[in-house]
Amino acid sequence: MQPPISYFTELTDPRVDRSKVHLMEDIIFITIAAVICGAGTWNDIEDYGKAKESWLRHYLKLPNGIPSHDTFNRFFSALDPDEFERAFLSWIKDISKLTDGDIVSIDGKTLCGSRAGNSKRAVHIVSAWSKANQLSLGQIKVDEKSNEITAIPWSH
16 A cells, blocks of 8 residues: 555645645645544644654654644645545545455434524534544535435445
8 A cells, every 4th residue: 555645645735835834745644643643623733743743754854843723724724625535535445445344334423512603503424434444434514304324425
């Protein structure tokens, strides 16, 4: 299997040249590693990067150190989400091929605290979890009346 970051090197970097202080690959790798380890905010991702900087330097160039939380936020806000999803799913599909006979759990949830203000609508998501890889294969926002069976496209 190729290195995980290689799946993301062909992404279109949304930044202008003068604002490229950090390498795109470094930003993506730190973010994915931090989220896998439980980071939930841009501040958490920055904190993870700083806490693991010596380990990260074994795998990344980090010419200007760990990006700030604002840099992570600006980068991912500008990045094409569909392009990133295709790269991410390509990586996940290759990982899943490594484990024959894996059990994938599909589960729907309503996100706590997602019912804002007077709104009666909450956010509903369906997730796919690979037991053998201990990895979320993806999640998708669904309509309130949707369910796991209709939300996940099946391919054989």
